[in-house]
Amino acid sequence: MPGVVCTSKFNADIEVDCLIIGGGAAGLTAALAASETGATVLIAEREKRLSGSTALSSGLIPAAGTKAQNNQSIVDSKDIFFADIMAKNKNTADVDHVKIIVSQIPRTIDWLSEKYDIAFHVLDNFLYPGHTNHRMHTVPEKTGVGLIHHLETAILMQDVTVATGVQVIELVVDETDKALGAICLRPDGTHEHIAAAAIILACNGYGANPALIAEHIPEMNDALYFGHPGNQGEAILWGKALGAELLHLSGYQGHGSVAHPHGILVTWALMMEGGIQVNAKGERFSNEHNGYSEQAVSVLGQEEKIAFNIFDERLAVLGRGFDDFNKAEESGALIKANSIEELASKISVEPATFCKTLAKCEQYAGGDQVDPFGRNFEPRKRLTAPYYAVKVTGALFHTQGGLRVNRNAQICRPNGVPFDTIFACGGAACGVSGPDVSGYLSGNGLLTALSLGQIAGSKAGIMTSRSY
Ligand SMILES: Cc1cc2nc3c(=O)[nH]c(=O)nc-3n(C[C@H](O)[C@H](O)[C@H](O)COP(=O)(O)OP(=O)(O)OC[C@H]3O[C@@H](n4cnc5c(N)ncnc54)[C@H](O)[C@@H]3O)c2cc1C
Secondary structure: OOEEEEOOOOOOOEEEEEEEEOOOHHHHHHHHHHHHOOOOEEEEEOOOOOOHHHHHOOOOEEOOOOHHHHHOOOOOOHHHHHHHHHHHOOOOOOHHHHHHHHHHHHHHHHHHHHHHOOOOEEOOOOOOOOOOOOOEEEOOOOOHHHHHHHHHHHHHOOOEEEEEOOEEEEEEEOOOOOEEEEEEEOOOOOEEEEEEEEEEEOOOOOOOOHHHHHHHOHHHOOOEEOOOOOOOOHHHHHHHHHOOOEEOOOOEEEEEEEEOOOOEEOOOHHHHOOOEEEOOOOOOOOOHHHOHHHHHHHHHOOHHHEEEEEEEHHHHHHHOOOHHHHHHHHOOOOEEEOOHHHHHHHHOOOHHHHHHHHHHHHHHHHOOOOOOOOOOOOHHHOOOOOEEEEEEEEEEEEEOOEEOEOOOOEEEOOOOOEEEEEEEOHHHEOOOOOOOHHHOOOOHHHHHHHHHHHHHHHHHHHHHHHOO
């Protein structure tokens, strides 16, 4: 059980200004920012190599007002982005917290591209649910692996120590809760004591901790967890032990489109551009445009906890722009047919019901009928033969609740008083999605990883490099 040691004297093996726990997008961004201030920085990462949920992700970061958007003549504003986030979380997230993050993220994207040559561009061929404008920034590879690779390359330009195979098991503070450092476990069972004037918690949430999921997100108890196994929830356990405030622990990102049994993410772009989801009876069961996060719950509510993504050749071409989609296709997850009847037979759904479902979608697109689930079917996005199906299930991707942080990304007590030398960013901090799965607007995960990462790193760096 990870804990907190309170002592007046800490004998350490190594001493640094900033200790960053976790080497995903949040930790790497924080390390770059801290190291620029002149602070000595060490990243402790429990795995043998840097990955985290970041490397498993699609690597898409939403931001409004960046140079990349400007270069692509995309008109957007922080106010519209803020309104989109708040509409999705139904005004349950803290307004000031969301404003700080929305203002920070374009600066972070521009800083990473100008200072570290990370060539972000904006996906501009479809809109993710709830986003008014094109604002999903991505590296040329359009993958989370690519994002980690570019951040890791940037880290090499700075004097940062990256220690892998180092699991932080205990935080060490003095009697005033000032950070003194941490105790770490090496794979050979030995312990290492690292002294640090500031600690940045960048170790994500608790998606991989079944006990914490059962306690806070019981609806995902038996669901497939699709995030990184290192996300064991230490940040919230340490926070609890310190008496820090924890918020929105029932909030999370789900996804209703993981190819089953292949376990590969199938992009939601297919749904946004005309695809539909049907259950094993061949019936639609929701408005696919509400969002892929809450769709996890809808899919898990269907017979055998599965659904079928139905799309056509035009959408298959769109999907092939994504690495994961190509992997799904290579794994044989795509089922192709020349007619609706043939597809019904191949996926074993009742043909008459399935044909009726598709005929109804035609009527919604033609304006003859209104979709009872409330989706707007655009005529230009009608499905035409040949058709495709992928069997999918719902999954838990990552948790969105966590430690409440202030504008400096310092963690806070329930009365708002910050812990001066303990910071949190990414999935370790409470995000901007509120307490419910439906509050997750696409990209809310990496949004807080990068924006809070830069804030935490620069504030911790300035504070500690001045202290020597
Ligand atoms: C399949 C998938 C697709 C996604 N796609 C997107 C997307 O396109 N856009 C988006 O915004 N979000 C997406 N997300 C969410 C996104 O991946 C996360 O929100 C984001 O990566 C969080 O970054 P992080 O740095 O906080 O955590 P991570 O990247 O998980 O990094 C945390 C690191 O901390 C390490 N760690 C944990 N505990 C300790 C410890 N005690 N000691 C040492 N190290 C420790 C872990 O091993 C891990 O490497 C996706 C998630 C999944 C699963």
